[in-house]
Each structure stands twice: as C-alpha cells, then as structure tokens.
Amino acid sequence: MNSEAPAAGQAKARIDFRCLSEGCNGIVEFDLREVAGKDFQPVCPVCRRSYVLDAELRDKLERMMKLIVALRNSEDILGDSAVSINVAGGEVRVPYALLLTRLNTLITLNIGDTPTDFHLWVEPSSPETFR
Numbered sequence: 001m002n003s004e005a006p007a008a009g010q011a012k013a014r015i016d017f018r019c020l021s022e023g024c025n026g027i028v029e030f031d032l033r034e035v036a037g038k039d040f041q042p043v044c045p046v047c048r049r050s051y052v053l054d055a056e057l058r059d060k061l062e063r064m065m066k067l068i069v070a071l072r073n074s075e076d077i078l079g080d081s082a083v084s085i086n087v088a089g090g091e092v093r094v095p096y097a098l099l100l101t102r103l104n105t106l107i108t109l110n111i112g113d114t115p116t117d118f119h120l121w122v123e124p125s126s127p128e129t130f131r
C-alpha cells in the first residue's frame with residue numbers, strides 16, 4: 001500500500017465495491033491510481049479474497065481516472081459554472097463542482113461475468129474550490 005501523500009493538484013479518488021464472496025459483506029477499497037499496475041489485486045479486508053482485474057476492467061478504471069484528472073484540471077472553470085434547475089417559484093442553481101464531488105458516483109462494471117457496482121469517492125484537489 002502506497003501511503004505517500006498525493007502531490008499537490010492530484011485528485012484523490014477512492015473506489016470501492018462490495019465483496020462478491022457469498023455471505024461476505026466486506027468492502028473492497030482501493031485508490032484508483034493503483035489500478036494502473038498490472039499486478040494490482042485488490043483484497044477483501046474481511047474474507048481476504050483477492051480480485052484479478054482483467055485488462056478491459058483496468059482500462060475502464062484507468063480512463064475513469066483520466067476523466068477525473070481532466071475534471072480536476074477544470075476545477076476553476078467548473079467552480080464558476082452552475083446547473084440551473086427550474087422549480088416552482090423560481091430557479092435553483094447547483095454549482096457543477098458540487099455535483100461532481102459531493103454526489104457519489106456509481107459505475108457498474110463486470111468482474112468476470114458479475115456486474116458489480118463500483119462507488120467512486122472523489123475529493124477536490126483544493127479545498128478552496130468550495131467557498
């Protein structure tokens with residue numbers, strides 16, 4: 001496990017999924033950046049089952065990471081953008097940055113043949129983003 005603090009400006013992205021072992025409620029969690037390593041195998045903290053991520057899955061997760069990095073690089077722009085939602089009696093403006101980071105992202109990818117929900121937890125690279 002890499003315990004080094006991420007470099008400034010680097011996105012922190014944790015990803016987790018529920019262990020696929022029957023009767024196990026363990027949450028397998030890892031850093032999205034670790035996925036790039038070919039030998040990377042996340043391990044369930046409860047039943048110690050290890051998961052081999054195939055090339056396709058690693059590719060998807062890696063592209064997800066790149067997407068997050070791109071979003072991080074656009075934080076200053078996104079910080080000034082908002083989604084406008086019309087409601088009774090007026091309009092609500094929701095900053096993009098809030099949408100991107102405060103809501104949990106869920107993606108469903110296959111581990112082997114099993115569709116698995118991955119939860120993505122992203123932190124802003126700078127706490128200044130949210131004022």
Ligand SMILES: [Zn+2]
Nearest residue numbers: 019024044047
């Ligand atoms: Zn498990």
